[in-house]
Amino acid sequence: MKRRSWIQASFLLCTTVLTSCSRDQGQGDEILIGEYGSLTGTTATFGISTMNGIEMALDEVNQSGGLLGKTVRVIVEDDQGRPEEAQTVVTKLITRDRVVALLGEVASSRTLAAAPVAQQMGIPMVSPSSTNPAVTEVGDFIFRVCFIDPFQGLVMAKFAAQSLQLTDVAVLRDIKNDYSVGLADVFVENFRTLGGTIVADEGYSEGDTDFSAQLTSIRARRPQAIFVPGYYTEVGLIARQAKSLGIEVPLLGGDGWDSPSLVEIGGAALEGSYFSNHYSVDDPSPAIQKFVGDYRDRYGATPDALAGLGYDAAQILFDAIRRAGSADPTAIRDALAQTKDFAGVTGVTTLDENRNAVKPAVVLQVNDGKLVYVETINP
Amino acid sequence: MRRGLLWLGAVLVLAALEPNLRGLIGAYNYQILVLVGVNIILAVSLNLINGFTGQFSIGHAGFYAVGAYTSAALVFYAGPSVRVLTASLPTVAQDAVLLLMGLLGAALVAGLAGLAVGIPSLRLRGDYLAIVTLGFGEIIRVLILNIDAIGGARGFAGIPQLSNFFWVYLFVLITIATVHNLVSSSYGRAFVSIRDDEIAAEAMGVDTTRFKVMSFVISSMFAGIAGGLFGHFTMYLHPNSFTFVASFYVIIMIVIGGLGSIEGAVLGAVVFTVGLEVFRGFGAFRLINFSVLLVLIMIYRPQGLLGSWTLIKRRKQAGAM
Missing domain, CATH: 3.40.50.2300 (Response regulator)
Incomplete structure (x- = not known):
């Protein structure tokens, strides 16, 4: 009795697998x-x-x-x-x-x-x-x-040093995120090579909601911009808290910012900030x-x-x-x-x-709540 | 003696099939066949706790994940030194040693996790247990996401491919035999008595918590083994493969097969895995069509495909006695 049920079960298994074979191969043309x-x-x-x-x-x-x-x-x-x-x-x-x-x-x-x-x-x-x-x-x-991820660190370093002519920049990175750490490391290395100074390098973890300690310490160093290579959720909050602490410098970031929710979360605090992305629909080419x-x-x-x-x-x-x-x-x-x-x-x-x-990567700027094409940076 | 010969025969048949099977049925069917095997182990083991012991667990993917990552990490980190130790053996034997080491670790750690979750939560009944096990599955997934040594959110890549049709189906047989022997023993009768009426079982002197924990731990160990076999077949693990949806898939398998029936669990795993592939032709509507099929099965056969069949068979056996 027992044996037969197993034979039946394995028969079912075979037939179902075999019926799923066959058909659909490329024609010659x-x-x-x-x-x-x-x-x-x-x-x-x-x-x-x-x-x-x-x-x-x-x-x-x-x-x-x-x-x-x-x-x-x-x-x-x-x-x-x-x-x-x-x-x-x-x-x-x-x-x-x-x-x-x-x-x-x-x-x-x-x-x-x-x-x-x-x-x-x-x-x-x-x-x-x-x-x-x-x-x-x-x-x-x-x-x-x-x-690849780290390339955007290079793009933003070039943009900060050459296009914006900045010399003192602070970094605020998500220390538990591969992507963020990769971007931050490459940015720091290249920005220094291009003659800039990293005046502060602070960390946070994805999911944090209070950044006032890091931002206060960054404010004391008087940077000209803050590089925040995180995702849009935290970036929006960081922008708001920076503004309320009286930090008026632009934020810089990578394609982790690219989301319709970015401006919703960050609001007016993000005005004038820049981030790198794959392409822009406003590119005149x-x-x-x-x-x-x-x-x-x-x-x-x-x-x-x-x-x-x-x-x-x-x-x-x-x-x-x-x-x-x-x-x-x-x-x-x-x-x-x-x-x-x-x-x-x-x-x-x-x-x-x-x-x-x-x-190349493109750099976009938040302007009037919209993303505006700024320039294309070649590798 | 006869049983030993049967096992030897089964191993020989599987070993003879393995080298030619991929060429014979194509890599795609081979892949599905292996995934069917992994799902059979998952379904048969979950059936032990959900079907036979009557405890509603929805955290099977958690134990599956624990097994998959434990086995993969063991082989990934300890593998090279084990290979040096066993250098005198042929490669096939080295692979077998590594895989068995990984699976043993997977079964132990998943079993311990089952014990840790089971002892406090199996005192709870019904819905409460479901919530605790669901929570456990999610905790495991979030833990994995945050452990960098096993890939975190990036996924664990570079796992050596050690498992194949032979190993998966050998463990399918071992799982079925173990669960079958267990439920036909006095332990099995204790499990079923808990399912049928927990208060009556307790009144008859069955230590319900102990038996529930036992069934839960055994079930978790096999889920861990299934995970190990899966990881060493796909060569890549990602926490997204182990969300609570994966737990529900296993529940669907045992429900369409028939709760409390081993044959049903096997058939459910086959129907579910192969069915999803057969419906591929419908493109984006595949999941809708497949869900309709599941709804129809539940309307016309609420006891599952083989549910009443197993029941009738039991009655006949009882009648014959």
Whole structure:
């Protein structure tokens, strides 16, 4: 009796697994590319923006005749924002759909979960916007088209020293956050090299709400600006408390500030502060204005940085396939590695020997509650 | 003797399948098969506490996470020196030693966590226990987020791949055999008596707290093992894989399979894991379709897919006696 129930159970297991096999492989006249992202789940907006950007790039390339005489098709899979799902869908895209290259993910955690699979199976993967340095360290098939976290420290150091002509700057960093510490270290090092002085270096932890002790000590040193490479929640509070302590200097920061809630939390206290970001919709360059216009026509929304990076990731991949002259994954990888001076909407991109993008960042200023483009800083 | 031969046969079959399986069914199906195995261990172990002992725990992902990170950290940090010690062995044997070391650590630490949570909270009944276990799961996740040595919010990357189809299904068999033997023993009757009527069980001399803690600890240990097997298969762990939603997934598996039925837990894990993959064709509507399926199962078979089947079988056995 007992035995038979087990046989039945294992039979069920076999049939269900086997029925999930079969179908859908690339036709001879198509080039298949896989995309994975969070189309549902808590970070769904990230995945959808990126997908819109990739869709636009895809339609453009297919309207101009495709690649190597073939139509390009992108197969999109949802990973629900869960790392283990990302790994499963990437395995599916590679082995079942037989894609020749992969686009994704936004969040570094999902890219890190999926990257070992792509690396093992020798399929190139281009991440549009995973900024954690560990991502491309997985192996030589993993690329990214955004700059890595510490680069923004360099950008803001240059901006402070050269564009704003500052000499005395204070730093207030989130000591428990990799991202914040990375930015702060690179900023301090480069600002000193450029002849500046760090007059104070204070710390806080994510979740803190009272910063008056640190700000009082910073005020005593009379800095010309304060570098706060944290996330928008704390930055907003820090700005308000700084203002109430009578600190009138601008704050400087990185792309962790980029959120519609930033100005809501910080209010008028943030007026005149600067932060670095991937791109700006106000950038006057014609390529960016065309992209922003097309995107608005198509989706009825302003493209955020993720849409721009998704668009560029797809364009850089298409360009590599064109240069490789073949849809062989290894040939595409080799061509990707040689990407040089590719003009995209998020800047002129070159991929370095560590498969990271070397590209400019833009600096934005909070002005009348809006984000205004100030200038582009090259690496 | 006969039992020993059966086990030997099972190990040989699994070992013979392992080297060719990936090529035979493709890496995608292989991956799903392994995840099905991990989920079977989770479901069968949670069924011990939720189905047989009747205690509503919703913190299974917490023990799963403890096991996954313990095993990964042990192998990651102690692995190189263990490899030096066992240098004379072939690589396969070294891998096996490492994996078993990791899984042993995972089972012990997850079991201790189960004991620490179980002793104070299993005196509570019903909803209260659910809240305590839910809280525990979240505490574990937040702790992991803040420990830098195991990756924190960045995730734990670079875990060596040691587990595979062979190991996962070997532990599936071990889990099923252990839980099956346990529930058919006098311990099992004590568990079931607590589920059916706690006051009556106590009146009959069953030390209810002790048996509840025992069932909870064993359940946690297997969840820890499932975590270890998972981490060494995916090579990367992130706290987002262990939110309370992951606990609910395991509960869904045992409820659609049929609470208090081992076959049901196995079938539930298979249906849930494979079902999500089969529904992939629906794109963004996949989760809606899948949820509709779950609702339909609950309307037409509230006892779970194999719930009454197990019940009828028990009656027949009782009748035969």
